[in-house]
Amino acid sequence: MLQPQQNFLAFTRDHEWGIESDESILFSQTIDSITMQVWDSGIVVFTPPNPGPLDIVLSCAVHGDETAPIEICDELIEAIRSGKLVPRHRVLFIIANPAAINIGKRFVDENMNRLFSGAHSEGEGLINQERVRAKAIESYVARFFAEAPSGPRQRLHYDMHTAIRDSAHEKFAVYPFTHGKPYKKRQLQLLAAMGVDTVLLHEGPTTTFSYFSVRQFDADAFTVELGKVRPFGQNPQQNFAACRDTLARLIAGDELQLGEFDAKQHHIYQVQRSINRTQQHFELCFADDVANFTWFEAGELLARDGDSDIHANEPGEAIIFPNAKVAIGQRALITVRQINAEQLDLV
């Protein structure tokens, strides 16, 4: 079991697919007055004696090769364990896919970020470890929110990633479909304080982790893309300082000094289309170094899916997350168009 001096990430990587146990708390320790509970490999909760009104979920390694978010969570976890960072609010950390971290790959058998909201059990069911782990992670998030003290609470979830391609906006967040609920100014401001001034608005349900938290728990939840995928040790630390420091301040309950909301400080994009790979032969018709948020002219060829040619169909359509190697049936790219933040329904 975890030793008090052992690094939590190292412990997690030693237990790749979780730890089977009849105990709901595998390890518990009090650090000054903060309770630390380990619920599973990669799953740790910190609770102050009189928790503030936020229930914060920070997740990383839903994709195992996206190392910068893993380093950020590792630093925050160890800062709390060493007493340097004292939480004012409850916080759950999730290191989602340790086996994929250990092989330095996005996933072992299946993309975990397509397995939430019950997708893990659809089709052939729980046929691989990623599916089993996604189901377990759903239960930990549910338990974390269910165990909150009574009274008005605010649920937050930042699911941190890095992108495969370069990006014209280096950091950006995906605001999952809100089912018509207004977008939140404070959340846009918090993201901007993390260095993330660009937001994509999803126009429909997905099977991502962040949408799961929005839909099931009415959380303010986001997929946060913090830069480009790099191996451990190669992430330029100064690029992540704003994110790490803002999260530390949020956890500690420090004043964030977000100031007045100014729509002009936020770049907002609306998802136009999700283009799925449906055929064995699928190719992207632009180079591997074309960055996220590159705009195409109407009529330009974006992709070939079997015999179907897929063209940009309006001026200013930009591409995000292009990946020809996804499994058949999955999203191979999305297209977006920029809108003015003042057009949004904001509270």
Ligand SMILES: O=C(O)CCC(=O)N[C@@H](CCC(=O)O)C(=O)O
């Ligand atoms: O760079 C890429 O192609 C993928 C980066 C990544 O993992 N993005 C997430 C976005 C999830 C969302 O739409 O909320 C993913 O594809 O799972």
Ligand SMILES: [Zn+2]
């Ligand atoms: Zn990712």
